[in-house]
Amino acid sequence: MEVLYWASYDRPQDAQAASYALLTDVAHFRLTYLTRNDAWVDTWPVTDDSDLPRAVRVQLTLSSGETIERWLALRQ
Numbered sequence: 001m002e003v004l005y006w007a008s009y010d011r012p013q014d015a016q017a018a019s020y021a022l023l024t025d026v027a028h029f030r031l032t033y034l035t036r037n038d039a040w041v042d043t044w045p046v047t048d049d050s051d052l053p054r055a056v057r058v059q060l061t062l063s064s065g066e067t068i069e070r071w072l073a074l075r076q
Helices: none
Strands: 002-005 018-021 025-033 055-062 066-075
Touching: none
Parallel strands: none
Antiparallel strands: 002 018, 025 055, 055 066
């Protein structure tokens, strides 16, 4: 898993991003989103919901088989 950084916020079309590794040996990466009706969904935005999700769940499965899961609550 890696993060990309650009030198400026309003990046020109020819701007190249710098890539930095955050974590190696990731076999699976999944994001799910908590709707205002307390249902976890795989995609955002949901058709009938223009608000931000209530939370985002991040799941990483490493090549070793270990799973890391974090929930991030969002303020509205």
